[in-house]
Amino acid sequence: MKVILLERITKLGQMGDVVDVKSGYARNYLLPQHKALSASKANIESFEARKIQLEATNLETKTEAEALGAKLDGQQFVVIRSASDSGSLYGSVTPRDASEVASAGGFEIDRKQISVVSPIKELGLHNMSVKLHPEVIVTIELNVARSKEEAELQASGKSIQELAAQAEAEAEFEIAELFDEIGAAADEFGDDDYTPAAKEEAVADEDEA
CATH class of the missing domain: 1.20.890 (cAMP-dependent Protein Kinase, Chain A)
Structure with a gap:
């Protein structure tokens, strides 16, 4: 299915590009999220008529995201969880948890903006990516510990195993x-x-x- 992108999509293209994607991906994600339009003649003409306005809006949101990203990038947030003596969590830490501790720290971040490479199931320091804008991605660090005192020790460079x-x-x-x-x-x-x-x-x- 061909769609016209309304914003930059990683591995797909830039705003205004007409790309061919799987129908399910378009109908279940790109179209309902208003990240693209079906590449009909009418939609392409409509996009061209609104292109300047869309580019200006994108630039504005990107500038705001960059300002937030400059403050957020590299920030460490403490997550207190129960765990065994070996450091294994009774559960896992999710993007929702990251969103909550970041918000408590003064940064309003939606959980959908946060991604993690693999599930966090151990105590320690873990990185998560935060997509503030299609062109602005920063990294935060979660200090997962059983207590604030333990978190302070981890922050100083000591692991639970040590x-x-x-x-x-x-x-x-x-x-x-x-x-x-x-x-x-x-x-x-x-x-x-x-x-x-x-x-x-x-x-x-x-x-x-």
Whole structure:
């Protein structure tokens, strides 16, 4: 089906181009979204008569989008979600979620303007594209964490996996120190005299010291 584009469409063409597309794509998306008109003789003539006005409107909306994009591009928004210790989310973060946190941050963005390469199902920092205009696309970053404190750590460059590994290493170190203290006490008392009660007393003495 041939249509005349009313705005720039990625991989299709520029405003005013007459292109051939699949009928379903035209009827289900391009035409109802007012992004194109069927390329009939009457519609082509109508477009030519309105071309200057359409180009002026497009330029105006593009300028507004560029101004917003300059403020929005690179912005980071925090999304708090429940997740397992390994960092896997109980669900996923969607463009709707991104739209809500961006709006809460002072940027009115429709979820339909936001796209993600793959579903976000892990804690961490994730990028999403925001199409403010057919010719203006910017990137925002979602900081998905279980708490604001965790989000701050992630923003500083630490991943949840690194934090978990660090906590595990600290726990193992504390256990190793405890065994070292018990071993040292055993050497001091000797195997025969080192009863369980003496062991407990030695460890208590070590803690007080």
